[in-house]
Amino acid sequence: MTTTAPTDSSSGTDVRLTAISKSYGAFTAVHPLDLSVPAGSFFALLGASGCGKTTTLRMIAGLEQPTTGTVRLAGQDVTGLPPHKRPVNTVFQSYALFPHLDIYENVAFGLRRRGIKSVKKQVGDMLDLVQLGDFARRKPHQLSGGQQQRVAVARALINHPRVLLLDEPLGALDLKLRRQMQLELKRIQTEVGITFIHVTHDQEEAMTMADTVAVMNAGRVEQLGAPADLYETPRTTFVANFLGTSNLITAEVLDASGDTLVLRAADTKLALPRARCTTAPQAGGKLLVGIRPEKITLTHAEDAGTVPEGRNRVHGRITASSFIGVSTQYLVDSPVATGLSVYEQNIERDSRLAPGADVVLHWNPGHSFGLDAAQSIEAGTDAGEGT
Numbered sequence: 344m345t346t347t348a349p350t351d352s353s354s355g356t357d358v359r360l361t362a363i364s365k366s367y368g369a370f371t372a373v374h375p376l377d378l379s380v381p382a383g384s385f386f387a388l389l390g391a392s393g394c395g396k397t398t399t400l401r402m403i404a405g406l407e408q409p410t411t412g413t414v415r416l417a418g419q420d421v422t423g424l425p426p427h428k429r430p431v432n433t434v435f436q437s438y439a440l441f442p443h444l445d446i447y448e449n450v451a452f453g454l455r456r457r458g459i460k461s462v463k464k465q466v467g468d469m470l471d472l473v474q475l476g477d478f479a480r481r482k483p484h485q486l487s488g489g490q491q492q493r494v495a496v497a498r499a500l501i502n503h504p505r506v507l508l509l510d511e512p513l514g515a516l517d518l519k520l521r522r523q524m525q526l527e528l529k530r531i532q533t534e535v536g537i538t539f540i541h542v543t544h545d546q547e548e549a550m551t552m553a554d555t556v557a558v559m560n561a562g563r564v565e566q567l568g569a570p571a572d573l574y575e576t577p578r579t580t581f582v583a584n585f586l587g588t589s590n591l592i593t594a595e596v597l598d599a600s601g602d603t604l605v606l607r608a609a610d611t612k613l614a615l616p617r618a619r620c621t622t623a624p625q626a627g628g629k630l631l632v633g634i635r636p637e638k639i640t641l642t643h644a645e646d647a648g649t650v651p652e653g654r655n656r657v658h659g660r661i662t663a664s665s666f667i668g669v670s671t672q673y674l675v676d677s678p679v680a681t682g683l684s685v686y687e688q689n690i691e692r693d694s695r696l697a698p699g700a701d702v703v704l705h706w707n708p709g710h711s712f713g714l715d716a717a718q719s720i721e722a723g724t725d726a727g728e729g730t
């Protein structure tokens with residue numbers, strides 16, 4: 344599997360990891376990993392707790408010595424260099440500001456340590472960048488969590504690193520502030536144009552912020568790409584389930600000869616464009632058909648005749664519904680699979696769509712994707728945690 348970012352070129356690559364791995368005794372936290380991060384990009388490492396995100400970041404920073412492999416920054420092999428000799432800065436979840444120094448001096452710290460006397464302009468610019476100009480003389484404890492977090496970013500950026508490493512920097516913030524800071528960090532990154540590598544276990548955060556997301560699972564990168572590509576065309580069940588929600592239906596391949604595969608799940612025939620398949624389908628073999636909940640339309644069984652031609656259709660019965668505001672989320676049991684998830688936008692709500700109702704679920708075959716059936720169907724879900 345290739346793990347090279349799509350826009351990678353040797354001249355435009357800021358961070359290149361080659362066969363880098365980390366073992367602690369008999370345990371391998373990061374399996375040999377190749378990764379290229381283009382200069383100026385916002386790159387996210389996404390994965391569940393313990394999958395090796397921090398370990399990977401620490402190897403880039405030089406805080407951890409890799410067991411195998413090399414780290415190159417801006418073309419230079421830095422594998423043997425200590426952290427302070429590398430053109431990187433790290434922002435951690437705990438902002439670790441100096442409590443006795445005010446915001447201005449916290450931000451000025453890196454410059455003063457290097458013996459730079461006239462710091463006023465640079466500190467001022469940096470405080471403006473993170474929109475904390477009015478707070479220069481406050482102490483860290485007089486700021487909110489989000490403001491402290493911005494000070495930590497300013498304090499790192501003032502050193503003009505080639506690469507800024509961020510390890511769950513928003514982890515301590517409540518949801519609303521977190522969403523706000525995601526946009527704020529993205530704005531800062533666009534403004535300064537420095538390469539950001541952001542570690543998070545929050546898939547929404549990774550998709551909102553990053554140009555490229557690497558999805559990690561148990562010390563390996565499962566898939567790497569632009570957020571929309573990962574979401575629309577996951578290559579593994581782990582990615583399909585970890586990034587949003589997917590319905591995965593086990594189906595038998597009846598005909599694999601044309602551009603559109605003909606499949607059967609229980610009593611139902613399904614179509615799937617071959618181009619939407621990440622595995623080589625064979626007649627008689629099995630496939631997993633994936634379809635996102637928002638791409639399915641629910642029609643009451645009485646109106647089944649109104650479903651347009653050419654759509655995949657599956658019969659089922661609603662077992663649960665929850666009104667979320669922008670959408671209503673349904674669970675539907677069907678002969679092809681139990682607990683299918685369907686999200687309907689709340690535009691014109693059909694009051695008949697309630698638990699117990701018989702329905703037709705239908706979707707455009709081109710909106711589904713095909714995966715190798717030899718994988719765990721629950722990988723990346725709460726139920727399949729650790730697979």
Ligand SMILES: Nc1ncnc2c1ncn2[C@@H]1O[C@H](COP(=O)(O)OP(=O)(O)OP(=O)(O)O)[C@@H](O)[C@H]1O
Pocket residue numbers: 367370372390391392393394395396397398399544
């Ligand atoms: N010094 C160490 N000695 C032994 N095992 C370690 C050490 N550091 C990390 N590990 C193990 O390596 C694995 C990866 O850890 P890492 O901190 O990289 O995970 P992570 O993806 O950052 O998780 P989280 O989201 O919880 O921060 C974990 O199973 C962890 O227990």
Ligand SMILES: [Mg+2]
Pocket residue numbers: 396397398
């Ligand atoms: Mg971590």
